[in-house]
Amino acid sequence: MNILEKIFQAGVVGAGGAGFPTHIKFNGAAEYLLVNGVECEPLLETDKFLIRHKSHEIIKTVEILAQQLQAKKIVVGIKKKNTREVKALEQAIEALNSRVVLHLTENFYPAGDEQILVYELTNRQIPPGGIPKDVGVVVCNVGTVVNVYEALNEKSVTDKFVTILGEVKNSTILYAPIGTSIGECVEMAGGATIEDYNIILGGPMMGRIIEKDQLNKEVVTKTTGAVILLPQNHSIFKNKQLSLTQMINRSRSACIQCSLCTDVCPRNLIGHPLRPHRIMRTLSTDRQQYEVLTEALLCCECGVCELYACPMGLSPRTINGEIKNLLRKEGVKYLSIPSQNKVHEMREYRKVPAERLIARLDLSQYSATIKEDYICVEAKSVKIPLKQHIGKTAASIVKAGDVVEKGQLIAKVREEDLGANIHASIQGVIKEVSDCIWIAAEEKVVTQ
Ligand code: SF4
Ligand code: SF4
Incomplete structure (x- = not known):
């Protein structure tokens, strides 16, 4: 091979x-x-x-x-x-x-x-x-x-190193089988330290927010980098309850066109024609400019405009994400051509210092030192999604009742597909195959 x-x-x-x-x-x-x-x-x-x-x-x-x-x-x-x-x-x-x-x-x-x-x-x-x-x-x-x-070295992707931190007893690194529930990860970190919390899967800037009651429905996947528990009233979550319509209405009434979102946009600073303040402006008019909206396709959703720059607490990043989804559904792609714009002369001075960002996000208290050791999670049950990343969903090749070894191929794609094979992350019995493969560890029968 x-x-x-x-x-x-x-x-x-x-x-x-x-x-x-x-x-x-x-x-x-x-x-x-x-x-x-x-x-x-x-x-x-x-x-x-x-x-x-x-x-x-x-x-x-x-x-x-x-x-x-x-x-x-x-x-x-x-x-x-x-x-x-x-x-x-x-x-x-x-x-x-x-x-x-x-x-x-x-x-x-x-x-x-x-x-x-x-x-x-x-x-x-x-x-x-x-x-x-x-x-x-x-x-x-x-x-x-x-x-x-x-x-x-002939070992497939079955486990993931994950940082877990925030409102947990022990901030640490976990080595968890793919498909382990986030609830089990929280338990392995000593449990939550507060009653009312939400979870970010990934980093605080670009991660996906899930509510506490989804804890046991969400699992570690091949792309999970972190699990962060924060109080439900933390400022990071404050705009998340708003619908897109509410966000746009707030932009119409509150966007002061200061253009700070554009001034510090990392993609704009390297010369890409992405100007979030113009997108916000055109949204507030009755006749929106299509070519301005297509600039949203250049947005990497880093969140700098929304969580760091905007003095009015508006959501250009989230709005850009929604516009991108709508344009992609219509099959619109940004035509890749060499940039007409040079890298911005002020780029060096407008980079967002990480320490200041942590302070602005009110996360300084969570910059805990992680212990050098990691915790190996021994999951009794895993639910491995057939789709964990962009591209094609893998097709299961196992059925309920099958016994599988750790590392065994359980779902596959063709080599020419934009997709990836999936392997059993624990040894056990297949309980169910749906949009995920549920494996329960086999109890060892001890004979006297
Ligand atoms: S930073 Fe906020 S208020 Fe200023 S232009 Fe951008 S969205 Fe509008
Ligand atoms: S989220 Fe998009 S528009 Fe906002 S700063 Fe990042 S790249 Fe620029």
Whole structure:
């Protein structure tokens, strides 16, 4: 089996973000392989933990992946302030006599956004609506690299390292089987410290908010990076109860067109024609300008405009997300052409400092130090979704009553599909197959 076949068989997808299938990303050539070790979402610790504990595996694997791409340059992006992780990588590079180069970034948000990272590390500007390959680059997250390392050693993706923090007794890193309920993750972190809380799956800026009563319906997937518990009255949740119509009505009456949302928009600052204040303005008129609305397709939904910039507490990011959904349903795509705009001359001064962002989000009290050890979750039951990321849903190849081993293939896609195989994350019996595969661990019968 070649490298891409091994990655495909193991079901590797991007461990952060949308979960793009890795065997497709690495099919082809690129001049640069960039490894995203920046972990820019506030409070998250998962990638830093992986770098500290698996630096040799990461460096070894990126060399193999770079060969696959025929990449001339391999660069790992990492924040300068993360000195322990920088040292771990430097030692691995030296020990393995590797050609990998480290690029140390400042501590700003969203340094890990793919388009921002490409600009920071290569000085190349991805065209608006384009992808890194348009400028000869492939970007891969450190968590994905670790999964590729396992895949090359015949181990499929069955578990996920996850940061759990906020209103839990012990903020920690969990190593949880895919399909473990979020409720069980909370229990493993010692339980919640307050009664009324909501949960963010992912980072505080871009994560998905779920309510407490969904705790046991939501599960760890291949892309879950963090579980954050915050009080229900926390400011992060304040606009979430509003409908789109209410958000637009509030924008009509309260948007003062100060353009701060555009001034600090990271995509606008790298020269993309995305101006959230203009989108807000056209929404408040009776005859909306279609070409202005299509700018929303360039929005990465980083949340800077909404959670950091807007003095009126409005929601340009959420509105952009809704416009994107509507336009995509109509089949509208942004035509990728080289940007007419230069990188903004004030970009360096308008980057959002991570520490200030944490303070603005009222999260300083949760910047806890994570213990060096991780907790291994031994789930008695898992519900593994057949769709965990962008692309095609996997088709189950098991049925209720089947006995499966951990690591066994239970749902698959074709190699040419934009999708990924799924494997049993615990040993047990299949209880049910629906939009997820429910496996219950087999009780061992002890005979006297
Ligand atoms: S920052 Fe807020 S008030 Fe200012 S233009 Fe943007 S949406 Fe309107
Ligand atoms: S969420 Fe706001 S700040 Fe971020 S890219 Fe979109 S418009 Fe720009």
